[in-house]
Amino acid sequence: xxxxxxxxxxxxxxxxxxxxxxxxxxxxxxxxxxxxxxxxxxxxxxxxxxxxxxxxxxxxxxxxxxxxxxxxxxxxxxxxxxxxxxxxxxxxxxxxxxxxxxxxxxxxxxxxxxxxxxxxxxxxxxxxxxxxxxxxxxxxxxxxxxxxxxxxxxxxxxxxxxxxxxxxxxxxxxxxxxxxxxxxxxxxxxxxxxxxxxxxxxxxxxxxxxxxxxxxxxxxx
Amino acid sequence: xxxxxxxxxxxxxxxxxxxxxxxxxxxxxxxxxxxxxxxxxxxxxxxxxxxxxxxxxxxxxxxxxxxxxxxxxxxxxxxxxxxxxxxxxxxxxxxxxxxxxxxxxxxxxxxxxxxxxxxxxxxxxxxxxxxxxxxxxxxxxxxxxxxxxxxxxxxxxxxxxxxxxxxxxxxxxxxxxxxxxxxxxxxxxxxxxxxxxxxxxxxxxxxxxxxxxxxxxxxxxxxxxxxxxxxxxxxxxxxxxxxxxxxxxxxxxxxxxxxxxxxxxxxxxxxxxxxxxxxxxxxxxxxxxxxxxxxxxxxxxxxxxxxxxxxxxxxxxxxxxxxxxxxxxxxxxxxxxxxxxxxxxxxxxxxxxxxxxxxxxxxxxxxxxxxxxxxxxxx
Numbered sequence: 001x002x003x004x005x006x007x008x009x010x011x012x013x014x015x016x017x018x019x020x021x022x023x024x025x026x027x028x029x030x031x032x033x034x035x036x037x038x039x040x041x042x043x044x045x046x047x048x049x050x051x052x053x054x055x056x057x058x059x060x061x062x063x064x065x066x067x068x069x070x071x072x073x074x075x076x077x078x079x080x081x082x083x084x085x086x087x088x089x090x091x092x093x094x095x096x097x098x099x100x101x102x103x104x105x106x107x108x109x110x111x112x113x114x115x116x117x118x119x120x121x122x123x124x125x126x127x128x129x130x131x132x133x134x135x136x137x138x139x140x141x142x143x144x145x146x147x148x149x150x151x152x153x154x155x156x157x158x159x160x161x162x163x164x165x166x167x168x169x170x171x172x173x174x175x176x177x178x179x180x181x182x183x184x185x186x187x188x189x190x191x192x193x194x195x196x197x198x199x200x201x202x203x204x205x206x207x208x209x210x211x212x213x214x215x216x217x218x219x220x221x
Numbered sequence: 222x223x224x225x226x227x228x229x230x231x232x233x234x235x236x237x238x239x240x241x242x243x244x245x246x247x248x249x250x251x252x253x254x255x256x257x258x259x260x261x262x263x264x265x266x267x268x269x270x271x272x273x274x275x276x277x278x279x280x281x282x283x284x285x286x287x288x289x290x291x292x293x294x295x296x297x298x299x300x301x302x303x304x305x306x307x308x309x310x311x312x313x314x315x316x317x318x319x320x321x322x323x324x325x326x327x328x329x330x331x332x333x334x335x336x337x338x339x340x341x342x343x344x345x346x347x348x349x350x351x352x353x354x355x356x357x358x359x360x361x362x363x364x365x366x367x368x369x370x371x372x373x374x375x376x377x378x379x380x381x382x383x384x385x386x387x388x389x390x391x392x393x394x395x396x397x398x399x400x401x402x403x404x405x406x407x408x409x410x411x412x413x414x415x416x417x418x419x420x421x422x423x424x425x426x427x428x429x430x431x432x433x434x435x436x437x438x439x440x441x442x443x444x445x446x447x448x449x450x451x452x453x454x455x456x457x458x459x460x461x462x463x464x465x466x467x468x469x470x471x472x473x474x475x476x477x478x479x480x481x482x483x484x485x486x487x488x489x490x491x492x493x494x495x496x497x498x499x500x501x502x503x504x505x506x507x508x509x510x511x512x513x514x515x516x517x518x519x520x521x522x523x524x525x526x527x528x529x530x531x532x533x534x535x536x537x538x539x540x541x542x543x544x545x546x547x548x549x550x551x552x553x554x555x556x557x558x559x560x561x562x563x564x565x566x567x568x569x570x571x572x573x574x575x576x577x578x579x580x581x582x583x584x585x586x587x588x589x590x591x592x593x594x595x596x597x598x599x600x
Contacts, residue, residue: 056509056594077513084511091598095506099239109510111232158511 001068002029003161003194004053009062011048011217022048023217026062032161035188035195037205040214046198047166049214053196054087054164055079067161084109088155088193090184092167094147096139096154102126103135106153118157125153128190129183145176152183156191163188165197169204181207233516237523240496248528251492254485255532255578256539259570262478263540264547266566267558269471271544271551274562276467278552287315287425287437292450299419300452304444308423311443312436315427318344319420321411325384329374337370337407339384341414347426349408351393360410363392370405384409385416430456479573485532486577493525493585504589505597518590525582526575533574537567 006028013020022045030036030053038046051057052064055071056079063072066086074082083089096105104111106122126135129149139147148168155163168184169177185207188195197204205211213220241248289308291299305319321341328334342348345360352368364382371377371394381388389409425440427433437456444452497504507517544558544566558564 051595054509056598080508080511080513083509084513087511089506089509091506095502097239097503097506099243108507109512111236112512112516114230114232154510 004030005065030194037208044214045217088160090165092170252532254488256536258482258485259536261481263570264543265474267544270563289423321414341411364389365408367405490581497589508594521586529578533571
């Protein structure tokens with residue numbers, strides 16, 4: 001059973017008289033332990049697709065399933081709960097909160113969850129991405145690569161099944177990007193994750209177990 | 222670190238505190254607006270309390286008296302013995318002191334003369350404060366004389382004075398009731414004015430201004446009708462008016478203070494809106510990683526609340542200092558500012574500041590919490 005499954009998914013934006021089909025009849029799956037990259041030119045619908053998988057947006061057609069459960073018609077609050085428990089996000093711009101330390105940024109997703117103390121896991125994750133000596137540094141004291149490692153640690157704090165990455169190496173140089181991808185690949189195996197990454201970076205494609213190409217909202221394998 | 226670990230249990234407070242720390246100048250300016258609003262409310266409120274206390278202290282001696290004299294429709298030249306008896310029957314909770322008055326010229330052995338008003342009264346100690354000598358419970362034989370007159374005529378306690386052919390020994394000195402030296406006062410037993418049949422005035426001394434007002438009303442309804450004013454009953458009565466005026470003044474001043482707090486809360490609204498718009502992407506990230514709408518709402522509301530509490534606290538402290546200066550200037554007693562009557566304005570001011578901030582934070586918080594994460598992430 002696939003962790004992530006899209007069936008016949010379409011997404012249509014209507015602005016005034018104009019109708020734009022960002023995605024058309026997309027079928028997609030991702031399994032645990034595999035890394036799937038979605039590539040394609042700008043405006044091909046990559047981000048829309050990642051937002052649908054990440055339950056940040058709702059499709060206008062088709063069904064979205066997570067761990068075999070149909071989550072298409074979930075309301076905003078239910079989708080939030082799913083993101084909180086099953087999904088992890090890594091962004092191109094890292095999106096760390098500047099007033100929090102590295103370890104606090106990692107704990108952020110579980111911060112309001114006072115029933116569990118994720119501090120030890122946060123420290124452990126930062127050690128595993130090689131930032132054991134940067135725990136109390138704030139983002140402006142970290143390099144780009146270090147920030148992205150903090151972001152990766154943050155995405156894993158809730159022990160998710162799926163890691164969603166939006167151009168994770170887009171703001172990094174070739175070498176740093178390579179180490180980040182090594183990190184993701186290693187954690188993918190250690191945590192038994194399904195990794196879905198969107199990119200137009202050829203380097204990232206090399207790390208992928210599978211590549212899905214999107215052109216004008218339609219998948220081409 | 223210990224503060225941080227304590228705050229960690231209250232994530233909204235932790236996040237709010239860190240967010241406020243990000244732009245200290247903006248936080249300080251927003252809080253300053255609140256400080257000014259609170260100081261305006263508190264110090265204006267405390268000023269009216271100080272003015273009220275001062276006014277009450279000055280008017281206190283006068284306002285509890287009811288003065289009764291013969292009315293225009295009376296058939297007698299004064300207040301009759303029967304009317305006094307009736308007053309005593311009606312007014313059981315205050316002293317009824319009938320007086321007869323006249324004027325005379327006193328002549329001293331050194332040849333100097335003094336024009337004085339003569340009051341014949343039995344309960345002299347209730348009407349006059351003696352500056353020298355023991356107050357006689359009932360004035361039976363001696364006389365009281367005002368300080369100025371005594372000085373002018375070189376009279377000592379024990380010296381005799383003559384009025385209407387009778388000699389009285391001076392038993393004590395009193396403050397003159399006539400402020401500008403238009404003669405003095407001589408107080409003798411009421412028997413000394415026996416040739417006047419009726420009393421000229423009756424003074425009733427009540428516990429306080431309100432009681433005096435009630436006594437005045439009772440006497441008025443008993444003795445007078447619409448057409449027939451048998452007795453002229455006058456109470457100082459202005460305490461209610463003075464109190465009413467002070468209440469209006471205090472409302473007006475609080476209104477002005479309130480306006481400045483409204484201005485301050487608009488400033489907070491603006492600051493909170495700006496800061497949530499600026500952090501739009503960040504709030505999108507929070508929502509994306511699974512922070513609930515209610516949690517984002519709480520975080521931003523807590524920010525506004527902290528701003529209000531911070532401004533309110535500083536404002537209350539500045540107001541306390543201002544209030545003490547005001548009380549020192551107006552009543553001469555700075556510590557009176559600590560009394561509940563005035564210090565409650567500090568509590569009100571702080572409460573209003575927090576309430577206004579929460580109200581101002583509500584819209585930005587609601588707006589940020591309910592934005593679609595996708596839109597917010599787009600920045």
